[in-house]
Amino acid sequence: MSSYEPPVGHILQSSFGHGVLRELSAFESKISPVNLMLPLFVTNSSPDALEPINALPGVSRYGVNNVLPFLSQQVEKGLRSIIIFGVDVKNTKDKVGSSADNDMGPTIEAIKIIKAKYPQLWVAADVCICPFSDTGHCAIFEDGHMDNQKSIDRLAEIASNYALAGADCVAPSDMMDGRIGAIKSKLRELKLGSRVAVMSYSAKFCSGSCPYYGPFREAAGSAPKFGDRRNYQLPPGASNLAMRCNSRDVGEGADILMVKPAGAYLDIIYRTKQEHPNFPVAAYQVSGEYALLFHGAKAGAIDLKRGVLESLTACRRAGAELILSYFTPQVLQWLDDDEKAIRAAQAKETMKNTAYHHILIKKTSGWIDSKRYGRMPAWEGRAVALHISDHLPKYR
């Protein structure tokens, strides 16, 4: 037998023995609907389009007629925010991504109908050139080279058109130098500077040869036609460089900082929050992360609900307040179910106690005036409180 007796201060299991204590202990990492942002793909292939995305099982592209019915189910479950990705399959892709902010294009149309129906929903629009450009890159090319100035001018134009359409937030995902400043100054010029937030994909990693981004590119039709994005997205090992990107975007007026991908970059989320504690931090659980969890669960390797909730809790624990996740509809459903289960259990307990109370009253031998509690039922000559009902089963 060990002779070591832990000091009383080392007895910690009392700190999380009850469910309420476990919840309080993890409160900083709690997942609520306000922490979840739904990425929404809107296509103009047809107004009635409902196109399942093979690489993202359970996720679809929606035509404008199907956006609201889908969203109404999510809002009912508590959805608070979305980010729109327009998928234009009708207009020709050109050098500057002209169809990104076409008045009749999917992004602007979606912003308008969604804000008209759900003014309380926080609607962000992803801002980039790649889904709409003939190069599939996030920049404008001149003579085979990225033209940073032309790119950020164009990005600011796209962002301001989304803002004019009613977006509450614009989220540049391109990683060009200076685009936050360009967008902020354009918004101010249009007197939208105080209304529209800028969520910067500030620490966006190239993710190797992009295994984590693969399924998204099928969803949004945004794969580059040549080369890759390692000249403007960050090398996966470059944490200090990521901090420079965050600081630069803070300096240019970003309202929210984002780390992308999420699960393999928890240290970056943590550092971002530590270095910029006054800014909300977003984490993008990207398409590859979704696919890994989905297929892992399908293969029986993990339980989907536990796996997904733990992955999101990890992002919250690392410091992210907002998580962009394709699991959002599923998680909202789970949170709703869990809340209902707690309520049902409470209701059952209340009913049980009420029933015992009636038994108690029946068995009382009168009333006693308690100095402390006032008039109380007497039982075997003593005043009793309601909680004694817990000890009553034998009298049922």
Ligand SMILES: [Zn+2]
């Ligand atoms: Zn892009």
